[in-house]
Amino acid sequence: MAKAKLTPELLKEIYYYMALSRAVDDRMWILNRQGRAPVVYSSNGHEATQVGAVMALNRGEDWIVPYYRDLAMVIAYGETPREIMLHLLGRAADPNSGGRQMPAHWGLKRRHIMTTGSVVATQDVHAAGLALASKVLKDGRVSLASFGEGSTSQGEFHEALNFASVHKLPVIFLNENNGYAISVPARKQMAIMDVAARAQGYGIPGVIVDGNDPIKVYEVTQEAAERARRGEGPTLIEAKTYRFVPHSSDDDDRAYRSREEVAEWKKRDPVMTFEKRLIDEKVMTEDELKAMQQRIKNEVNDATDFAEKAPLPDPNTLGRYVYAE
Amino acid sequence: MAVMSYLEAIRETLRQELRRDSRIIIYGEDVGVRGGVFRVTEGLQKEFGEDRVMDSPLAEAAIIGTAIGAAVNGLRPIPEIQFADFIFPAINQIVQEAARIRYRSNGDFGVPLVIRAPFGGGVHGALYHSQSVEVFFAHVPGLKVVIPGTPYDAKGLLAAAVEDEDPVLYFEHKAAYRSLKGEVPEERYLIPIGKADLKRSGKDISIITYGLMVNYALKAAEALEKEGISAEILDLRSIRPLDVQMILETAKKTGKVLIVHEDNLTGGIGGEISALIAEHALFDLDAPIRRLAGPDVPAMPYSPPLEHAFMITSDKITEAARDLAKF
Amino acid sequence: MAQRELLSGQPVDWQKLKTMYYYMVLSRKLDERMWILNRQGKAAFVISCQGQEGAQVGVALAMDPSVDWITPYYRDLGVVLAFGMTAREVMLGFLAKRDDPSSGGRQMPSHYGLRAKHILTGSSPVTTQVTHAAGLALAMKVRKVPGITASFLGEGSTSQGEFHEALNFASVHKLPLIVVVENNGYAISVPQAHQMSVINVADRASGYGIPGVVVQGSDPLAVYEATVAARERALRGEGPTLIEAKTHRYTPHSSDDDDRSYRPEGELLREKADDPVVMFRNWLTTYQKWDDQQETALLKRVREVVDDATDYAEKAPYPDPSTLLDHVYYSPQV
Incomplete structure (x- = not known):
């Protein structure tokens, strides 16, 4: 893949996906508070990291193995708001799981989004495996696994990085470090400041990037992808970011972090700051912005209506897909 | 070949x-x-x-x-x-x-x-x-x-x-x-997963087993034959899925079932097979189902006498089968 | 090592160094006897410490078995001997006899464990002992008892997730733990280059914010010093240390392995030039603390210990088959 330039079109597209994700996310919380969606996991605050990273990939061709916080990532990767809402509401047509998994357990083969479970860090080894196949098949694809900093304590994080580095696999490990694993702060998770410091133990590059700046994330991911495609092996990227909402709709984060801390991070809200930047740098006019926001609003409304009207799964399908059909 | x-x-x-x-x-x-x-x-x-x-x-x-x-x-x-x-x-x-x-x-x-x-x-x-x-x-x-x-x-x-x-x-x-x-054979062939195989036909008792134990059971069947006991041996070949049909057929045919596995007795696949037979062929049985399995210890010990005490052998199968045939 | 200087500023405890040498020789000779018994058909299985004695004894003698704990792995004959397990106890386990203190003949040889001597029982899936060791150390910290835990493993085991999980856990909680990687270059047949993409396992320490120390395993004094420093750090509440001892494996993985298929020709010969037992003897000799007479006396003494352990264990009874069902659950009777 030729190195894509940061054209105005690309910048607008990045913003579009970030804003769309935020709008879908906000709507999910409303549906939850209305009692229409039992649980919500958010990407709120992580949009710059998620969108910036996958825009540097060959979307739909390269593989991504996201985790539950990656709403913005899968939207930027081609999962539509309708599909997201079908999943949230557990409808039969949910392409991620036919209503079988909890919301935010992504998986869409059509777009090369690997299916994921709830046990954290299993996706790291899966990404290494996807990349192993790419190496053997010489299909030129890169795989990207994303994960929170908490899951880096899992043995599989280590096993995946070790395996991928020994075999020089085309894989990118993207850590979305938001400082909290549910309620556990990073300092209780690891005895180091930066997850990226672990890269040294595998002889691979470890890159720290401002996770609230989509351009910076885009650039480091692009570099990692090029390195992977050259056959030089994996890269560990640590994007420092923050989640603006509790872990899930069942969590209350007031118990473990101060409102001042949240407010401080919100000053650097990635959607707001990127919007301002595009206007300030005249990439987009106010009118264009308004039009895009209206389009997003329509899309979210459409997706909600569509999913709410969609049928629930037939109980007779309970026994299906235990084995190949 | x-x-x-x-x-x-x-x-x-x-x-x-x-x-x-x-x-x-x-x-x-x-x-x-x-x-x-x-x-x-x-x-x-x-x-x-x-x-x-x-x-x-x-x-x-x-x-x-x-x-x-x-x-x-x-x-x-x-x-x-x-x-x-x-x-x-x-x-x-x-x-x-x-x-x-x-x-x-x-x-x-x-x-x-x-x-x-x-x-x-x-x-x-x-x-x-x-x-x-x-x-x-x-x-x-x-x-x-x-x-x-x-x-x-x-x-x-x-x-x-x-x-x-x-x-x-x-x-x-x-x-x-x-x-x-x-x-x-040299050429490629497929054996469907989930299909059991009748390794030996008999009329007095059925021995249902799999893996290495099939061979021990065949040896036991030869010994039993000399005593006038005709044993049928069903090799499950896969334990998930189980070949329910063949399990029931052999149980109904002989009316006496011995299930053998090296795996621990409790919670072993023998329990599942027993349940299937009890559910679907209870009134065709002439004796209670019998299981011969590894004892309920976490795993096999090293020392020879302990290892031997754990292992299923053809002698142990012969003995259990003889007992069952007499019922 | 012959050129190596003595510990700077510290008085040399020559008696301790001679004890160190004694345990290295005892480990080597007992190990050699095991192979003979195996080849005679008297023992089903051997797994060896040969080539790693310097690293093993060097660590063990820097510890205090009255308060410290160890979680050894299957190659750690030298560790357990220097930590207090007797040659008789080892041989009882090797021949799977009733009075084997490690498992009463239940486990394969070299699966050491003896509560009274602070040696945690181990299994065969590798690296589980490192998380156990972190747990032992956690208990020491919580209970505020003095002492540290040392866990031993090969470099292959460092690929396991539990290696990472244990080091991360111990470093977050600043546990009194020393993790000793005896890097002999091979995990059965897989060379280090296929195991990891770094030269030194110790490089991984930085990922946990702890010291990572590389020492030459044929230099038991260097291993000893590194362990003393790590132990003091652990006792001060500053957390774990990762020690990597570069060692050699002079035998195949086990008596069931044949290493000719995977070891390059000449490699073993080169490694034998760095034999820890020989190197340490030479070093002691250089400082005129050892001579032929002492060597002869030592070999005789070791020979007696090995013979005694062998005879004792050979004559010892096997477990009674009726004990097969014992110890599945707690029972006050058994």
Whole structure:
């Protein structure tokens, strides 16, 4: 893949996906508070990291193995708001799981989004495996696994990085470090400041990037992808970011972090700051912005209506897909 | 037709499959240069190269986890777990990932994967090189569990496992590797997973078993024959799925059922088979169902007298069968 | 090592160094006897410490068995001997006799464990002992008892997730733990280059914010010093240390392995030039603390210990088959 330039079109597209994700996310919380969606996991605050990273990939061709916080990532990767809402509401047509998994357990083969479970860090080894196949098949694809900093304590994080580095696999490990694993702060998770410091133990590059700046994330991911495609092996990227909402709709984060801390991070809200930047740098006019926001609003409304009207799964399908059909 | 050991049959099948399908890769601990600690993969790296037969770091969760990813991404991995006893670090990957991926994605994803692992005791392997772990996986919908009892079956079942679209655990009894020999055709053939095989026809009692125990049961049947007891032997060949039809047929035919496995008694697959027979053929029975299985200790001890006390032997089968026939 | 200077500023405890040498020789000779018994058909299985004695004894003698704990792995004959297990106890386990203190003949040889001597029982799936060791150390910290835990493993085991999980856990909680990687370059047949993409396992320490120390395993004094420093740090509440001892494996993985298929020709010969037992003897001789007479006396003494252990264990009874069902659950009777 030729190195894509940061054209105005690309910048607008990045913003579009970030804003769309935020709008879908906000709507999910409303549906939850209305009692229409039992649980919500958010990407709120992580949009710059998620969108910036996958825009540097060959979307739909390269593989991504996201985790539950990656709403913005899968939207930027081609999962539509309708599909997201079908999943949230557990409808039969949910392409991620036919209503079988909890919301935010992504998986869409059509777009090369690997299916994921709830046990954290299993996706790291899966990404290494996807990349192993790419190496053997010489299909030129890169795989990207994303994960929170908490899951880096899992043995599989280590096993995946070790395996991928020994075999020089085309894989990118993207850590979305938001400082909290549910309620556990990073300092209780690891005895180091930066997850990226672990890269040294595998002889691979470890890159720290401002996770609230989509351009910076885009650039480091692009570099990692090029390195992977050259056959030089994996890269560990640590994007420092923050989640603006509790872990899930069942969590209350007031118990473990101060409102001042949240407010401080919100000053650097990635959607707001990127919007301002595009206007300030005249990439987009106010009118264009308004039009895009209206389009997003329509899309979210459409997706909600569509999913709410969609049928629930037939109980007779309970026994299906235990084995190949 | 060539006479091969159980081990050779597995190796030659792996070779044939690797030649047939370039998507197949084999990896695990020591399977490359060393050819596996039991030499099952000996010579395969030399023939197929390091990309297709490779040594992996020592990390079972990573071996299975990466195999899942590779399977999703267009390969047909045949990972090896060096000893079945070492499969437990990978249980999360097998049970919660491989087995559930199809179901949780509503059929969108599949994991065509064959996990090979030597199991079973009687080889001075003690607690961590002797275990029968099959029933942990037989409990899990989404997995298939295959345990061949002869070189012929080893080939046909392995080829079928490779063709299968779902994760298959293929357990090889260590004591069978070199002790069992038999005729194995050169051409490729498939033995359907889930089909049992009547290894010997009889009229007085039925012995239902699988794996190495099939051979011990056949030996027992010869001894019993001399005493005028005609034993029928059903080789399950896979314990998930079970061949319910054949289990019920043989139970109804003889009315006396002895179930044999090396795996621990409680919670062993014998309990499931007993329940099936009780549910569907109770009134065809002439005696209570009998189970002969490994005792309820966590695993096989090392010291010879303890190991012997644990192991199922053909003598123990003969004795149990004789007892049952007299009922 | 012959050129190596003595510990700077510290008085040399020559008696301790001679004890160190004694345990190295005892480990080597007992190990050699095991192979003979195996080849005679008297023992089903051997797994060896040969080539790693310097690292093993060097660590063990820097510890205090009255308060410290160890979680050894199957190659650690030298560790357990220097930590207090007797040659008789080792041989009882090796021949699977009733009075084997490690497992009463239940486990394969070299699966050491003896509560009274602070040696945690181990299994065969590798690296589980490192998380156990972190747990032992956690208990020491919580209970505020003095002492540290040392966990031993090969470099292959460092690929396991539990290696990472244990080091991460111990470093977050600043546990009194020393993790000793006896890097002999091979995990059965898999060379280090196929195991990891770094030269030194110790490089991984930085990922946990702890010291990572590389020492030459044929230099037991260097291993001893590194362990003393790590132990003091642990006792001060500053957390774990990762020590990597570069060692050699002079035998195949086990008596069931044949290493000719995977070890390059000449490699073993080169490694034998760095034999820890020989190197240490030479070093002691250089400082005129050792001579032929002492060597002869030592070999005689070791020979007696090995003979005694062998005879004792050979004559010892096997377990009674009726004990097969014992110890599945707690029972006050058994």
